[in-house]
Amino acid sequence: MNSPRDNILARLRAAAPQEATSAREADAPPTPELGRADKIARFNRLMEAMHAEVLLTDSQNWRIALKDLVRKRGLNGLLYAPGTPLGNALEADWDSDLPPLVGYSQEVEQCKERLFAIDAGITSTKGGIADLGALILWPNASEPRLMSLVPAIHIAVLEASRIHDSLAEAMRQERWAEQMPTNALLISGPSKTADIELVLTFGVHGPKELIVLLVED
Amino acid sequence: MAETVVVDFPKNFTRALNDGQLRRNLRAAMDTLGMRRRTLFSDPVAFEQLRARGDAIRQRALRQLPELLERLETKCTANGIQVHWAETPAQANGICLEILRRHKATRVIKGKSMVSEEMHLNHFLEEHGVEALETDLGEYIIQLDHETPSHIIVPAIHKNRDQIARLFHEKIPDTPYTEVVEELNAIARKVLREKFFAGEVGVSGVNFAVAETGTLCLVENEGNGRMCTTAPPVHIAVMGLEKVVERLEDVPPLLRLLTGSATGQLITTYFNMITSPRKQGEKDGPKEVHLILLDNGRSKIWADPELRQTLKCIRCGACMNHCPVYTRLGGHAYGYVYPGPIGSILTPQLEGLDHAGAMATASSFCGACEEVCPVKIPIVDILRRLRVESYNKQDASNAVKGHGYKTNATESLTWKAWALSNAVPWINAVNAKLLGLLGPLLPRLPAWGIVKGWRQSRALPRFAGKSLHALAKESRIRDE
Numbered sequence: 001m002n003s004p005r006d007n008i009l010a011r012l013r014a015a016a017p018q019e020a021t022s023a024r025e026a027d028a029p030p031t032p033e034l035g036r037a038d039k040i041a042r043f044n045r046l047m048e049a050m051h052a053e054v055l056l057t058d059s060q061n062w063r064i065a066l067k068d069l070v071r072k073r074g075l076n077g078l079l080y081a082p083g084t085p086l087g088n089a090l091e092a093d094w095d096s097d098l099p100p101l102v103g104y105s106q107e108v109e110q111c112k113e114r115l116f117a118i119d120a121g122i123t124s125t126k127g128g129i130a131d132l133g134a135l136i137l138w139p140n141a142s143e144p145r146l147m148s149l150v151p152a153i154h155i156a157v158l159e160a161s162r163i164h165d166s167l168a169e170a171m172r173q174e175r176w177a178e179q180m181p182t183n184a185l186l187i188s189g190p191s192k193t194a195d196i197e198l199v200l201t202f203g204v205h206g207p208k209e210l211i212v213l214l215v216e217d
Numbered sequence: 218m219a220e221t222v223v224v225d226f227p228k229n230f231t232r233a234l235n236d237g238q239l240r241r242n243l244r245a246a247m248d249t250l251g252m253r254r255r256t257l258f259s260d261p262v263a264f265e266q267l268r269a270r271g272d273a274i275r276q277r278a279l280r281q282l283p284e285l286l287e288r289l290e291t292k293c294t295a296n297g298i299q300v301h302w303a304e305t306p307a308q309a310n311g312i313c314l315e316i317l318r319r320h321k322a323t324r325v326i327k328g329k330s331m332v333s334e335e336m337h338l339n340h341f342l343e344e345h346g347v348e349a350l351e352t353d354l355g356e357y358i359i360q361l362d363h364e365t366p367s368h369i370i371v372p373a374i375h376k377n378r379d380q381i382a383r384l385f386h387e388k389i390p391d392t393p394y395t396e397v398v399e400e401l402n403a404i405a406r407k408v409l410r411e412k413f414f415a416g417e418v419g420v421s422g423v424n425f426a427v428a429e430t431g432t433l434c435l436v437e438n439e440g441n442g443r444m445c446t447t448a449p450p451v452h453i454a455v456m457g458l459e460k461v462v463e464r465l466e467d468v469p470p471l472l473r474l475l476t477g478s479a480t481g482q483l484i485t486t487y488f489n490m491i492t493s494p495r496k497q498g499e500k501d502g503p504k505e506v507h508l509i510l511l512d513n514g515r516s517k518i519w520a521d522p523e524l525r526q527t528l529k530c531i532r533c534g535a536c537m538n539h540c541p542v543y544t545r546l547g548g549h550a551y552g553y554v555y556p557g558p559i560g561s562i563l564t565p566q567l568e569g570l571d572h573a574g575a576m577a578t579a580s581s582f583c584g585a586c587e588e589v590c591p592v593k594i595p596i597v598d599i600l601r602r603l604r605v606e607s608y609n610k611q612d613a614s615n616a617v618k619g620h621g622y623k624t625n626a627t628e629s630l631t632w633k634a635w636a637l638s639n640a641v642p643w644i645n646a647v648n649a650k651l652l653g654l655l656g657p658l659l660p661r662l663p664a665w666g667i668v669k670g671w672r673q674s675r676a677l678p679r680f681a682g683k684s685l686h687a688l689a690k691e692s693r694i695r696d697e
């Protein structure tokens with residue numbers, strides 16, 4: 001007996017020859033190219049519409065904004081990624097009265113319990129998308145995937161210069177197709193559902209809050 | 218499929234139509250979804266352009282299907298994803314079970330996947346001693362009630378909050394009765410979080426698979442899909458083999474069309490692109506990722522240029538939201554996994570007309586489905602084709618499975634007589650006279666045979682005493 005693979009491919013190949021490549025394909029409608037200020041404004045508006053909180057700040061003040069936020073909420077800890085630029089910046093200046101920084105420095109199998117118990121996590125981002133109102137995350141060995149998923153609060157740091165017009169533009173400009181990571185993500189807000197009577201509620205299985213520190217650079 | 222499903226359509230339809238609660242739940246929901254979609258695609262010119270793009274991408278992908286599947290396999294394999302092919306649901310289930318056995322896994326957490334419904338995977342796993350838990354809120358709700366999805370995007374839409382409140386109260390230990398949606402949500406979150414923590418294998422569907430990069434794309438709002446594909450050590454993705462697209466740049470237009478058509482969202486909360494299992498040095502993510510490509514009759518559909526268009530579908534559900542039949546019946550009445558217009562064209566082709574052919578009759582041909590379909594599937598033409606095939610006994614190579622099931626002597630004879638009476642003027646004239654004379658007597662005659670079925674839900678039309686032809690003659694309108 002042939003393998004299912006061979007059978008399927010044989011069936012597809014045996015089918016009548018297909019019509020030749022059709023004429024030129026329709027193009028997607030163009031996305032407007034926005035100036036920097038408009039891009040930021042659009043990104044903010046769309047993210048906030050999806051219940052993300054966007055805090056506008058700059059490279060001098062973002063840590064102050066972060067500390068404020070963390071202090072106000074009385075978190076039991078902040079999950080972070082040691083050894084990354086963001087992680088180093090946090091370690092360099094973290095006050096002792098703040099909730100402790102907890103590094104994600106072991107494989108998940110060794111720290112699952114702690115991971116599922118912590119209140120908040122902070123990650124960097126690869127960029128943003130203005131016409132969707134979404135963050136781009138490419139988790140990696142130092143900044144693992146579950147950081148933006150398991151804690152109830154996800155804080156994301158985004159440099160304003162990294163906001164793209166559209167997903168298509170981001171893919172093209174940064175040549176994603178040549179270097180897709182293990183996992184790439186778009187995130188547009190806190191987790192949500194409308195499965196009961198289409199009533200939109202936030203915070204189902206992923207974070208209940210998404211806070212974006214938008215750093216003017 | 219292992220067991221032959223016997224679906225009694227007329228009975229289902231009658232039951233659904235008489236369920237006032239169901240009809241109210243559905244009406245409200247479908248109107249809302251339709252309105253949200255219209256709000257998002259408010260510019261008709263841009264929408265048409267986007268749709269044309271989506272259609273072109275899906276057509277190009279299907280045109281090269283065998284090559285793209287091989288490219289996808291090569292790419293995935295190079296990335297470390299293990300690719301399996303299954304001709305039937307039984308084979309696909311077997312592959313899943315084998316992977317589970319190898320890992321001695323007994324607890325599976327599942328993200329939403331219509332293909333896994335097609336496989337009846339949960340049922341199969343339970344028979345083999347594996348707990349398969351649905352984690353999408355809607356899927357979780359219906360699984361608690363031992364139901365199947367009634368909609369491909371919002372699976373529990375047939376239920377309202379009171380029904381869900383009662384269900385949670387009865388089925389989840391120590392759960393107080395509450396109708397507050399946020400509280401119902403919180404209950405599910407708490408139960409499922411423990412399951413995410415303990416899940417041994419995660420199962421998911423696939424929205425698009427990119428041949429160029431070997432990337433599996435998943436669209437979701439809740440985060441359960443990310444949990445299922447990230448937290449457990451093993452991830453199994455199941456997909457219908459038509460879901461492949463050629464290039465990564467094909468994804469953005471399809472994504473916009475999918476989320477916009479489904480729920481009127483610009484983008485879902487998460488768009489999850491998975492290209493490999495956990496690499497050396499990475500701290501989380503599954504160490505094994507498996508991709509199961511399911512055929513289940515798709516390669517046969519693909520062989521016919523007209524029917525092939527069925528496979529362009531991106532499963533957005535817009536056709537059901539806008540279907541006057543679906544909005545009155547809900548998904549369960551159809552009796553199969555895929556309901557609504559897409560179900561009515563896909564299911565008879567997968568299961569055979571002799572089993573599911575009646576689905577192709579569940580349409581008024583109003584064309585609303587076609588108008589909203591983001592990839593321009595000619596749903597009405599395909600429905601018509603299936604109806605024709607239901608009567609077609611000839612064994613052509615492209616005949617749909619189970620074709621000709623409706624052919625019967627009475628109907629063929631009736632049509633022959635009808636053709637004759639329209640071809641021969643004097644027969645026609647005699648007929649018209651007779652009907653005019655005998656017509657008024659008809660309601661008094663007992664209904665029999667096919668007439669009986671027809672009369673059950675319709676009032677008998679009254680025949681005019683004189684035919685139009687006769688009236689025209691009397692008014693001296695010249696007959697040319």
Ligand code: SF4
Binds near residue numbers: 534535558559586
């Ligand atoms: S047939 Fe078209 S409208 Fe219906 S689910 Fe598929 S893509 Fe959506």
